[in-house]
Amino acid sequence: MPPIDDLLDQLQRDIPLYGHHTAAIGFKQALVARLGVQQAHGPACAALQLPQMSRLRRLPVMALREAAQQHGLHLRTLWPGGQSHELPRLQVVGERDDAPRTVIDRAGYLACLDAVEVRGRSELLLWRDRVLHDVEGDEARRIHDQFGFDPQVLNAEDDHWWVMDSAEPAPVIEEALWLGGHHAHDFGHWLTEYLPKLATALLAGWPGGMPVLVDASAPATVREALPALLPPGTPVQTVPHLGRLHVRRLWCASNVSYPGYCPLLSADEDMDRLLSPPWRLAPLFGVIAAAAEKALSRPTGIARLYLARRPGRHKAIVNHGDVDEVLSRQGFTRVLPEEHPFLEQLNLVRQARFIVAPEGSNALLSFFARPGTRLCVLTSPYTRPLLDMGGAARERALDLSFLTGPCVTDGSPLAEHPFWRFWSDYRIDPALLARFLAAWPTGPDA
CATH class of the missing domain: 3.40.50 (Rossmann fold)
Incomplete structure (x- = not known):
């Protein structure tokens, strides 16, 4: 096997600058380029300290909504998506660079799928030997998304990803709502991504009474507050870093915008594609605000x-x-x-x-x-x-x-x-x- 000491040294230099997940993108890409995908698997697991990922599979990628429409145990659509609005200029004191832009909304829905495997700090939903991806149309391509940001993805092709996982059975739970993902450690993403997902689920009639899966890296203040925002009798279950769970019935809500794994933006127009549709986001803020006010005012x-x-x-x-x-x-x-x-x-x-x-x-x-x-x-x-x-x-x-x-x-x-x-x-x-x-x-x- 060709030497990789220089790649390992670069990884150690990059981690303090960019963080572990972002530094891993370049390391995986360089490793695959030098060794090939299959030969890169072992060194990647060792260098990135990835537990229970001894199996490497090339899996097809399927849109989450498509899977729910064709095979879901439950699907409640709140709005179909595809509606466009122009966002006017901001009210700014000082210099600025904003100008009116058109934003198109995504579908809003709550789905339930059978036999899904999840991991802490990972966005991947593994289902029937597929990867489920909450993506619509060419969203990911337009922002040059880098799927190697996810710990489980070694290499991504157009419609297949090389996924590192385990052939060993994962611990099983019957039913849960998924509020995990690779951004779950970030407080801002809870405000714009995970709490709006919870609001979408509540608006769609999610009954509660089952565990809500939350990444162990989620801010402690959010984890502690969640029970007050949930239906009575709904527990919060933390998933350890890269910990595995097999969920027999997994409920998941769509994201109000496409945040991406790690967008490789190259122009101002690319940033526009990350904008959220405010006419969808604002009512979801209202759902959480009302629940919070009921809990503490x-x-x-x-x-x-x-x-x-x-x-x-x-x-x-x-x-x-x-x-x-x-x-x-x-x-x-x-x-x-x-x-x-x-x-x-x-x-x-x-x-x-x-x-x-x-x-x-x-x-x-x-x-x-x-x-x-x-x-x-x-x-x-x-x-x-x-x-x-x-x-x-x-x-x-x-x-x-x-x-x-x-x-x-x-x-x-x-x-x-x-x-x-x-x-x-x-x-x-x-x-x-x-x-x-x-x-x-x-x-x-x-």
Whole structure:
């Protein structure tokens, strides 16, 4: 076998830069190119520390909806998909790059399939020697999706994937709702992907009373809050990292948008294809907001709320101290959401009347606010990927403005890439922020 020491060294250099899953994409691709798919299997499992993946199979890929339509034990369609709307420009103070864009929605449905194998931190649903993929049309091709991001996928062809799994029987459970996947560790994806899936299931009449499968890497605040958002008597079951389960009857809801495994975006137009249809997403936010309010609703005394982010995170406000000072003078209470249980986070935003937040999961959290709430999202000038946020705010009757500031990483190679420049750190002009907030009402009745 040809030597692979250089590939192993590159993998170790890439993991701290890009994370384990993303670094694994290039490693798998290079390994397959050098050794061939079958010979790459063993070294990939060893280097990436993949348990119970001694079997390698070339499996056909089938759309989840197609499988449900042809073979599902249950299928309830809420909307058929294919409806298009134009998203107008955002309300922005500062520089921007957004322009009106047309978005087409996907089908919304709840399905139940027999004999499905799932794994923790994996998106793959293995069913009847097939891979089920929640994809419609050419969504994946248009964003140049990289399926090797999933731990179980060694190599992907057009309509077949080389899947690493085990021939040994997996532990069996009778019935469950699936809320797992490779993005399940990310709080923002819970707000835009997994909780909307739960809302879709509830709208479609999912009865509860069976385990809800959640990845062990899911944020603890979300795992702890889930029982209060579920029908009575519905347990939450965590699936360990890459742990296997065979589910005799697996319920799964469609995703409101196609988030992809790891899109390889190469142009601004590619980013448009990741936009969610806000007329579908906003009602799903409403379902979760109503369930959360039923579980916890109490006065906080905080009408003007700043959902701050800890320094050092990606897409940071580099002069966060100046921003904190302006907001303090304007009467805003600074809160770090992660220091509070999830239900309390939702209660904070639903009790507030004015909310400021940096773009990211904190800004998404504010979309669970009550109608009429004023929102100001702080971000960089790359506002194009935020068009769906503007649309969702309108659907939720929220008064949303974006206030932008210049990137501090412009000029670097990453700043030229349409995806990565969106994650650049940026600076907010304190005087501009102060002038903008001065126009917001004040006083006890504001």
